[in-house]
Amino acid sequence: MTPLSHYLILGAVLFVIGMFGVLTRRNSIGILISIEIMLGAVNLNLVAFSRFVETSTLNGQVFAVFVMTVAAGEAAVGLALILALYRSVRAVFADKFNILKW
């Protein structure tokens, strides 16, 4: 059986990769992709803890279901926002989105 620390380290690596994408991408769709990677990494941690710490109630897995729900809603609203912005600004790059400034 693979020890818990291996799962946690895999989750940490995926989370850091997603964070790097959020920090460095210009394309806002790319930023959304990176956020999905981060949410997936968090899910991995939740499921790993639910397997190793508390298996009778599977609370971690139930929580992961909620994380997926929120991720789906976030993706839908985020992409709708990007499309609405694309219609007015004609760009998907985050540094072009400055129409809220004065």
Added chain:
Amino acid sequence: MGLSGLVNASLVFKLVGLVAVVFAVMAVTLKNVFHCALALAAMFFALSGVFIFLDADFLAVVQILIYVGAIVILIIFAVVLTERITSEAIRQTNHLLIPGLLLCASLLGGFVYVIDAARLPAESTPAQAETIRIVGRQLLSTQAEAFEVASVLLLAALVGAVFLGKEITKK
């Protein structure tokens, strides 16, 4: 239970984890956003393989259904609808490349240090055989309020996405 009885389960886990990491790096660094979306789908396939290692069979299937079946398709739709911009020639990263790399590397170092120092529980409890029944019970009994809130949240997201996606005509 399941895969843990196999001789090389640990090796297979490392392989699947490596695939997930490689596809995650591709999804973050590739220039073409369409390729990024495809790499994201592959990453979630590998991640659901890891879920199977954790005896979370229901969640592995849900992962593929929601992420690969819905979210990646949605992202691909957004990429296609904003096509003209995603050519290879345009710079895809901002000026934070080096600081971001340093920050993420130090964060990863901190994570690994904490995970290494923590006294994590060894595997002692047996896995649940029927996760889907327990998860369903939890959703409709203990977590019923959160379940209802999640349904309202999804409805709000649906309405909001339709409103935002609609062409706004100025009077």
